[in-house]
Amino acid sequence: MTDKLNLLLCSSSTVHPLGYLEYCKDDIAEFFSSCEDIIFISYARPGGVSLENYSSVAKGGFKNAGLEIRGIEEFDNPLEAITNCDGIFTGGGNTFLLLKSLYENGLIDPIKQRVNEGLRYMGTSAGSNVAGPSIKTTNDMPIVYPPSFEAFSFVPFNINPHYLDPDPHSTHKGETRETRINEYHHQNDNIVVGLREGSILKIENKNITLIGEKTLRVFVKGREAKEYDNNSNINFLLD
């Protein structure tokens, strides 16, 4: 990990009952205040929406934060967009489709390099998931086969967005989220954070802070999961 990171990793784009990006619009406005050329990565295509339509939605959300943003699909050469921009926002949707598209467009290494040098990067849901070492803790359906599950590795921990506590009244026999993350730890070693809807992780240099009212659930392999609130020092996550 470099000591130049500037990341805003949001669990979700929308929190009930607010509109798209409304719950975090002040955070966005502050995070990107010095930026003039922000690129939206639309590849995750929630619900199968077109890249153009997804970018329109993102533009509306950024407009509410007083910012302009351009969709990566507007560029003949997406690599050029990444080389010249001063900020990136990667939207949610299907994580497998997002990662596959990033590989197909040759953008994994270029984005990784620029963000590690300090380029501001914001993600929601799938866009936050790819900030970790792999997408192995996504909740999404594997509708396409990416050439690898390895992602940007900006941070050393894996993210589980939309983290949900088990419903004590459920009789459903599908696995709970916590069971799934424990299965992950039978096969993998790094920390997983369960980011509840409305929670944001902000990383500046070597400091990480939790924004939002909900606590962060941290899964360290071989230990009981622990909760941290927005007053906790959670810098150990970056070690």
Next chain:
Amino acid sequence: MTDKLNLLLCSSSTVHPLGYLEYCKDDIAEFFSSCEDIIFISYARPGGVSLENYSSVAKGGFKNAGLEIRGIEEFDNPLEAITNCDGIFTGGGNTFLLLKSLYENGLIDPIKQRVNEGLRYMGTSAGSNVAGPSIKTTNDMPIVYPPSFEAFSFVPFNINPHYLDPDPHSTHKGETRETRINEYHHQNDNIVVGLREGSILKIENKNITLIGEKTLRVFVKGREAKEYDNNSNINFLLD
């Protein structure tokens, strides 16, 4: 598809409030009544349990149906187990881990060939998921990277086990199961069936029947999803 298939595809191994395989024990007893050497494929390891411990659980369930079963991990050469058995039961757990282990042990083609020639195959959850062309409609977390998402293709449709209807009271913004399946259809063409807990698909030769009280939700690309009950003719699924 061959006309010699004998499949029992169960959504889940356990239905509330019954014990493991209890809800389907008569179906299992009948399905395997002519079999004397049934192999249990334990690779999906639910909750990260060991292969041996998982096989013990399966043996208990089969004992209740008056049957014996041997875990694939008891054989030095798993291929030999497949070559000599007269029935296979593949248990649920993590679909990615199951598929990766099947590839690593070189069992995809041998199992495919024997089942296509009439060998009796039963699956629960992940074990049913792999009976379709791919695991692209699993609900599981991608905790390991398999060399492909392609599975046995015994049947031409994809299966979504533990199918769940949207909760009308939920404020959670994660995708519903139906949204995910629609995303699948933006990238893939074949039919997906949502198999609710307690539902079983039985395939004999070129006939498919639904067992259980719950209806089957069938997703055809570009059309509204439709429900079929256990009196419906659903043979079109095998076309």
